[in-house]
Amino acid sequence: MYVYASFDYSAYLELAITDLEKRGIAREHILAVPLDKRMEERKLFDTIHRADGMSLFDGAAVSGAIFMELGVIYGFVLKWGPIVWALIGLVGGHFSASCLTITVVNCANKSWLKKLAIRLKQEKAIQKLF
Amino acid sequence: MGKKQLESVRNKRRPKGILSPYNINFLHLRSSWVMIWWAASYLGFAYVSLGAYIKGFILIFLEFFLNVQSNLNLGIFYSLTGQFDMAKQVLDTKWLLFYVPIYVAIMWGAARTATDLNKYSILADREESVVFPFAMNSLDIAFLDKRNPWLAVALSLLAPGLGHLYTHRVVTTSFLIMFWWVVTAVKSSFFQCVHLTATGHFAQAIAVSDPQWLLFLPSIYVYAIHDSYINTIHYNQLHSQEQQKYLSDNYQNANFPIPTR
Numbered sequence: 001m002y003v004y005a006s007f008d009y010s011a012y013l014e015l016a017i018t019d020l021e022k023r024g025i026a027r028e029h030i031l032a033v034p035l036d037k038r039m040e041e042r043k044l045f046d047t048i049h050r051a052d053g054m055s056l057f058d059g060a061a062v063s064g065a066i067f068m069e070l071g072v073i074y075g076f077v078l079k080w081g082p083i084v085w086a087l088i089g090l091v092g093g094h095f096s097a098s099c100l101t102i103t104v105v106n107c108a109n110k111s112w113l114k115k116l117a118i119r120l121k122q123e124k125a126i127q128k129l130f
Numbered sequence: 131m132g133k134k135q136l137e138s139v140r141n142k143r144r145p146k147g148i149l150s151p152y153n154i155n156f157l158h159l160r161s162s163w164v165m166i167w168w169a170a171s172y173l174g175f176a177y178v179s180l181g182a183y184i185k186g187f188i189l190i191f192l193e194f195f196l197n198v199q200s201n202l203n204l205g206i207f208y209s210l211t212g213q214f215d216m217a218k219q220v221l222d223t224k225w226l227l228f229y230v231p232i233y234v235a236i237m238w239g240a241a242r243t244a245t246d247l248n249k250y251s252i253l254a255d256r257e258e259s260v261v262f263p264f265a266m267n268s269l270d271i272a273f274l275d276k277r278n279p280w281l282a283v284a285l286s287l288l289a290p291g292l293g294h295l296y297t298h299r300v301v302t303t304s305f306l307i308m309f310w311w312v313v314t315a316v317k318s319s320f321f322q323c324v325h326l327t328a329t330g331h332f333a334q335a336i337a338v339s340d341p342q343w344l345l346f347l348p349s350i351y352v353y354a355i356h357d358s359y360i361n362t363i364h365y366n367q368l369h370s371q372e373q374q375k376y377l378s379d380n381y382q383n384a385n386f387p388i389p390t391r
Contacts, residue, residue, distance in 0.1 A: 032377035061356035068348035
């Protein structure tokens with residue numbers, strides 16, 4: 001009899017496996033198979049499990065910091081003072097850069113998917129020839 | 131097949147990271163543009179982010195020292211609000227030009243280091259270089275686990291540095307940032323300013339705060355938030371990688387009867 005289960009990587013996973021071993025299932029009878037995806041499109045949001053070195057947060061943080069800095073500066077001249085304008089700058093800069101990144105990445109992913117679909121069709125056509 | 135290098139040699143030659151009880155330092159992919167930005171916003175933050183802490187410490191101190199000596203932030207403040215005569219008056223030319231060469235060189239250096247470390251990060255992955263996931267001595271403990279990056283963001287918002295404490299970057303990033311945050315907040319009367327703003331006394335809030343010091347704070351806050359977020363994600367990823375390697379090494383018996391249809 002085989003029992004299948006999928007898990008996230010966590011310390012609980014090791015606790016579960018060692019529990020099985022304690023209950024008398026030998027290590028040789030437990031098979032761990034990492035579930036890796038072969039190919040992935042560029043993701044907008046990092047998850048707690050993965051990230052590809054590019055983050056939606058990068059551009060947003062840069063833009064947020066710049067506009068926050070400007071908020072502090074002009075806050076001294078404007079009515080509400082530096083704190084309120086810094087917060088407005090942070091949220092505004094962060095939000096506008098996020099929107100921009102989302103649009104750009106969505107466009108890039110679409111064209112990438114199109115290219116892949118075309119290539120798959122070509123490969124199928126070639127296979128039919130033989 | 132040729133001879134394969136010993137695993138111990140591979141791990142030393144292309145290390146992915148190292149855990150010490152006080153700090154976890156590891157390589158991961160980074161955008162060099164973001165590193166240029168952090169070096170530009172605050173000398174030293176880029177190097178701290180990359181894990182080059184001694185360089186980072188010295189550069190952060192240098193940023194404070196040169197900026198305060200030359201009144202640079204005040205100069206920026208007066209220039210951007212159109213008070214150019216005040217800017218000329220306030221900038222101290224005895225110190226100002228020290229800032230320029232260091233500033234430019236550090237931005238270049240941060241970008242170059244980021245690109246180099248990206249290469250070594252990929253090589254370490256391909257070597258399947260292993261990290262030891264637990265470090266403990268008589269004074270402190272650090273380990274790899276799963277952490278929520280948004281909680282790191284929330285903690286950094288409460289007090290810059292707390293988000294790094296959450297992923298065991300204890301002395302190096304966490305308390306360093308917290309120290310400079312406290313210094314800056316006190317010198318700029320930040321909390322008084324917050325109190326006065328919250329109670330609607332805007333004119334007094336402006337009067338009480340010092341732009342020379344207050345201008346440091348946006349960089350510190352946003353850097354702490356961004357870096358703790360990115361750091362937590364890659365900390366999680368390192369944990370997954372390590373556990374994957376451990377499970378593949380220990381739970382993939384060659385004689386396991388694979389079920390066939």
